[in-house]
Amino acid sequence: MASYASRLKQDIARWAETGIVDASTAAALLQDAEANERRSFSFGFVLAIMAALLLGASILLLIAANWGSIPRLVRVCGLLAVLFGGYVGGAVLKQRGDDALAEALWLVAASSFGASIALIGQMYHFSGDLDAALLTWCVGTVLAAFLLRSGPLTVGAVAIAMAWLILRGVENWGAGLPSHLYLVIALLLWLVSYWTQSRAARHLILLSLILYVALLAVQYEVLGLATVLAIGSAALFALHVRIPGEVERVIRLGSGFPAHCLVGFLAGLAMIQAELVDEGMSLAFAALATFGGIAAALYLAGRESRVLRSIAYVGFGLELCFVYAVTMGTMLGTAGLFLASGVLLGIIAIFIIRVERRIRTGISGHGGATA
Template sequence: MVTGRIARWHEAGLIDAETRDRLLAHEAEHARPVALWAVFGIGALAIGLGIVSLVAANWEAVPGRVRLALHLALVAGALGAIWLREQRIAAASPWAVEALVFVTAALGLTFFGHLGQVYQTSAPLWQPLATWLVLFGPLMLLSGRGWPVAAALVGGAIYAAWEYNFALGELVRRQGGEEAPWTTLALVTALPLLFAPLGAFLRARSSRPAFWRRLEQCALAYGVAGTSILAALAGVGAFEGGPGPLDLANQLVRAAVGLVAGALVAVLRPGVSGRMAGAIIALAGLIVAGVSGANGIAVLAAALFMALWVGIAAAALVAGWRGVFQLAVAVIALRLIALSFELASDLLLSGFGLILAGVLVLSIAWAAWRVSRSFAPRREEAA
């Protein structure tokens, strides 16, 4: 496939014969036996599935304490391999260390579920998640190499924070006592944003910059996704009903954390990319502060949503993030299409209205495509 493309480049006059020959020689020397790897992968998958099937078929026949001991031995073995062989494994393949750390963290997380199954105990989900973060979070921070571990760490923290928010709030309401401490809970749900300044600070000061970059990106994605969801909830009037997790005071707490996190990213990672990443997080915080005021007002909530993504597109233009710019344009186009259907729901009941809706959708899609093609940055810098 690559050799055919090189031949076409030569035929089109883009490269000379000497360059073509050197490229072909390089590709031949570094060719990867994909088909052979696929066969090996299928064989390994078949063996793995067979082992899982055998274990599952005889699961109840194995005493619970034996299963827990084996599970714990696997965790200990993986930790020992990381402790004793991390540098040697990393020299051979950084992704091997990443896979080992991810598997170790996964084994640690599933151990809590296994423990509950054997001893027939239960607990709010945030408790084992928080315990897992305390025990395995340092491992992931100290040994992570890429996005799988970064996503697992930030995702686990987000899940634990929101589970704690819902569990404690529901408990207080069931007991009919004091109001739930929504402000404190709002602060807890905003804390994962602080992974962004942590990543921004360490990515230039560590031998594992890729991991810290991914950690920062995961936290930024959380801020943008959370703000987008809150704006969408405001559009359908979800903030009504008195004090609760979505009232104004709690949004202001989340907004304050977003502003602080954004400012810290901009300061800790000087340069265009750092300033733009910080600006996006801070903008998300500002919009969170205003979503309560747009509750039930579809146009205003949609305007806040699109303001966020217009800001992201502007930041991407300044920083040269081509993919981010194109994503922002696509999200804005989809939100415009959704808003048009929300505002013209009555017209959709007629054939003429459906025709107008189709023309509008095509027009928005064409405009988004033109904007994406015409204004997208030509180069892309790592965010």
């Protein structure tokens, strides 16, 4: 399948041939598309990152395997050398235009920093626990990402923060909240992602916030917090549909924000349905709300986002499986719920078809009048 940039170049060429844009505008559009394509992740870039991570892991495992036989001073100097060589060497390569190799070396250095925390702590018997080490690793990686303006390092920092959140949630299961400090960390990472221009980091942060609310709901009050998650996600989705330009200026996710809203909506309703599994009528209303929400998301934003469509189709299929599994002992109940859902979706489908037909008719009529 052709990439977005390839399809855009074909469209620009067609627009120039048909006279929609003039030659100078077409040339400017092509130049901008090529510049953005060079800045995007290429397959070679991904391979370089993977190779760097594997290389870093192999070096660290080699050191760890022979840790006891290496003199203490040599251990510390070796760890510092890997850090210095990774960050400084990456900076030199960045100045020469070797972006992929530079980012790869920075990731090796960041990985080495995390391993250094554990190995030096073990060597000098420093007191501490795993979540404190993860938090220190995250802070160091964020600082490096900010100073080097590195998108991959920002993504790495978010991944470390998510690991810290999950660890805190597991450690405190049934005994307390996931740490509210994560909200501060997420805000800091979000601001850094603007500086490093890392859209992938912002995607991960939004997913982690959904996870945070889910952990909070499971440990405390499922119905209340899950309802807040579902309604809040729906409200943000509606806000994006109502004022997409203003929301995009803040979020800067392209067409990806509605997909996150749909994930939050489905996650909230999934927890609600799990809690209401023995409540027949309430469960039916929650299932209908899920089907209706999926249909609305497809109608309002499905055309612009292939990811949203995929999430919607998967969510629809899982919801059908869940409803059948819960009500399969009562075939009449299953049939009744499917009938009600089918009628509702049929009405929505008829409405969508008529609206889209009117839009197409209006566009054709306007074009004909103009001509």
